[in-house]
Amino acid sequence: ALLLEISQLNRKFETSNGNVQALEGINLNINAGEFITVIGPSGCGKSTLLKIIAGLDIQHSGSVKLENQQVAGPGIDKGFIFQEPRLFPWLTVEKNIAADLSLRNPQIRQKVDELIELVKLKGFEKSYPRELSGGMAQRVAIARALLRNPKVLLLDEPFGALDAFTRSHMQDVLLDIWQKNKTTMIFVTHDIDEAIYLANRVVVLKPRPGSIRRIFPIDLPYP
Numbered sequence: 001a002l003l004l005e006i007s008q009l010n011r012k013f014e015t016s017n018g019n020v021q022a023l024e025g026i027n028l029n030i031n032a033g034e035f036i037t038v039i040g041p042s043g044c045g046k047s048t049l050l051k052i053i054a055g056l057d058i059q060h061s062g063s064v065k066l067e068n069q070q071v072a073g074p075g076i077d078k079g080f081i082f083q084e085p086r087l088f089p090w091l092t093v094e095k096n097i098a099a100d101l102s103l104r105n106p107q108i109r110q111k112v113d114e115l116i117e118l119v120k121l122k123g124f125e126k127s128y129p130r131e132l133s134g135g136m137a138q139r140v141a142i143a144r145a146l147l148r149n150p151k152v153l154l155l156d157e158p159f160g161a162l163d164a165f166t167r168s169h170m171q172d173v174l175l176d177i178w179q180k181n182k183t184t185m186i187f188v189t190h191d192i193d194e195a196i197y198l199a200n201r202v203v204v205l206k207p208r209p210g211s212i213r214r215i216f217p218i219d220l221p222y223p
């Protein structure tokens with residue numbers, strides 16, 4: 001079934017160097033249960049596209065519909081994973097996952113325990129973020145994002161800061177989560193191997209000629 005329908009999406013940034021057309025005329029349909037990776041060089045608009053789907057950027061033109069509803073802002077139906085885990089350092093693993101929900105509620109307790117199992121963190125419920133490796137911390141972030149069963153999980157280079165071994169382990173953990181939970185995944189990366197390994201469909205975002213910002217002015221003063 002069609003989950004996400006993006007049509008004629010444009011996003012332009014006005015900067016002190018002039019306008020940057022980050023996205024132009026993007027059309028993309030994604031079915032429920034797909035694992036999509038979005039790949040392209042730095043600056044081609046991958047993060048911008050993901051933020052728009054997340055409802056974190058509403059300054060665009062065109063249409064973005066999730067289950068036939070126009071995306072108007074962030075919400076619990078869209079889970080988001082950043083490159084850094086962004087955990088609360090003063091909360092244990094289980095409290096980071098439960099976030100604003102109480103672990104005294106038996107349903108929440110059960111859900112959090114299932115997620116801890118799913119992201120392979122059993123035994124670390126009471127640990128604090130500083131006691132975790134980078135991969136473990138990112139698994140806490142994934143569990144937290146899954147707490148309210150989002151329709152889609154949006155991941156912005158989630159393993160970009162990890163070493164190669166941890167990264168490859170995390171890819172398999174994520175595939176395992178996808179197979180068990182059937183959550184639709186949209187995963188942004190600039191790593192071609194990662195994109196091909198993870199996805200059932202790879203979306204290539206091409207940079208637009210005008211989208212690469214010039215670092216130096218064209219008319220260099222002649223010495």
Ligand code: ADP
Pocket residue numbers: 013014015020021022040041042043044045046047048049211212213
């Ligand atoms: P990617 O994630 O593929 O590296 P981005 O989506 O971050 O690309 O950026 C796409 C283009 O939009 C780039 O040229 C970037 O400089 C520009 N851009 C992104 N965010 C902003 C912003 N807040 N203000 C101005 N320009 C931006």
Ligand code: ADP
Pocket residue numbers: 131132133134135136165166169170
């Ligand atoms: P990942 O690949 O998920 O980042 P690591 O390779 O860093 O995990 O660690 C593998 C295992 O070692 C973890 O699942 C955990 O059992 C244990 N471990 C790693 N770091 C710590 C730590 N700081 N404290 C306790 N156990 C740890």
